[in-house]
Amino acid sequence: MEYVVLNGEIISRDQVSIDIEDRGYQFGDGVYEVIRVYNGKMFTASEHLERLEASARKIGIDLGWTVSKLGTIFTELIEKNQLSTGIVYLQVTRGVSPRNHAFPPAGTAQTLVAYTRKMERPLQTIKNGVGALVDDDIRWLRCDIKSLNLLGNILAKQKAADAGCYEAILHRNGTVTEGSSSNIFIVKNGSIYTHKANNLILNGITRQTLEKLCAAAAIPFVEKEFAVEELKSADEALLGSTTSELTPIVKIDGNPVGNGEPGPVTKRLQLLFEQEIERQCGAIAIN
Template sequence: MIYFIDGHFTRRDELRISIDDRGYYFGDGVYEVIKVYNDELFTLKEHFQRLFASAAKIKMTIPFSEQQLIDVAKELIKVNKISNGHIYMQVTRGSSPRTHHFPDPAVSAVVTAYAVEAERPVEDMENGVAVKSVDDIRWLRCDIKSLNLLGSVLAKQEAREAGCPEAILHRDGVVTEGSSTNMFGIKDGVVYTHPVSNLILEGITRHVVLDLCKDLEIPVVEEAFTLDEAFEMDEFFYTSTTAEVMPVTAIDGIAIGNGKRGRLTKKLQDAFSAKIPSPLKGSI
């Protein structure tokens, strides 16, 4: 596999990352995951715009232009022969002796990236999955797609130990998002999701789904709802770059609706699939 690091393409056994990298010490950096369908990057502009926005929020300068990083991503797809999968790209503040404050004088940020093959989770998208509710113990800047993911890691592990692929996070009973996803409920034909704020990541797939709701004339209310209200939804789903539109059939062992993928969820899945570069592998 060919990787990109700090301006160069290299093989895994030739990778060299400093022990003084601030990503290693502090999680001082940001990242993006960009989906690849049929050799093409999906919603690439939106992902790279968010990467630069996240960097700006932590006062970090990325030493490459948006177009240069897009070119890097495309080259990784090509040299690694990725058909369907994703690009992972992260930027750390750079390598410097360990101090909590920013390096002074400043050092150059370090960009690393790789590409992997990964098929769509077709079976789960058809059958749906169960999720587990977990207290949202993360920091108060979840709008930044940062490397500080320990809260999400612990939530995901708690869900996994309960036999669920994802956690539904809540603060004092109010649903925020998932450990790595955005959460949506459907009640009486209306889609509900937490509004954009510092408590959630403004997901790219979230945006795509909200646009699809508009196209399909499905009413949307961007308003926080409680975990108790989540149990009473007719349908439920979550979204992410890799999960797409994933039906939730149960929360904490309690069936949502009839315990199967709902009609509007399926309609949104079909509309989402129609936006993806074809041909696609798998059917939902």
């Protein structure tokens, strides 16, 4: 039997019923998170749940559960589903109310849904790298909010998929922002460059973890905008996300990045990241 969370309660999946007038369904009026699980333990759980709380606050949703309580619920969910390697997906919407663009009346209960899914580490793409294409960033101006409104991301991701690419790297007027579902980094002369954490990107948890690891290892981590031309002429490029971890980008718009293979700085970052996973969750598969 598979278990899920509905409004704070763990129930079997076949018991779940979501009202057709839930605002998440009708407006995408909500926020979400995806938390990686290794060895049955959540990785960077506090960071994800604190970001969930921040995203909800930015759009005027009161979570109704503390970060600590949510962590306890999701830990129990992982145990009940006997999940070893995978993810916890969770979302909170503004709740059920007759369709109206304005917020529903005060006191309307929010809807919390969460489930687990088995998902192995993407070892082949981590090792060999991926291709990407460059596309216009057509999304709204509050990308710092991890909202359910992802149509712009979806269209970019599908364009990449149609071209046989793993990711779409987005830009606004020639300035690289992030990927359709990842943060983007380049390496130049041993330093890491990435767009600063403002309203134009999501400050990814993998991004935050990488910044801390670079600080501890004395690797320059520079929050500075860079142009598409700089992206394509970088020594190395990589993307970071919860499910992709740190993945080398070895080809952009059909042309190789550097020598077309994962570079030494990227490999060092991957090693540091894996060590952090092991510190929090225990030994993991690396080949």
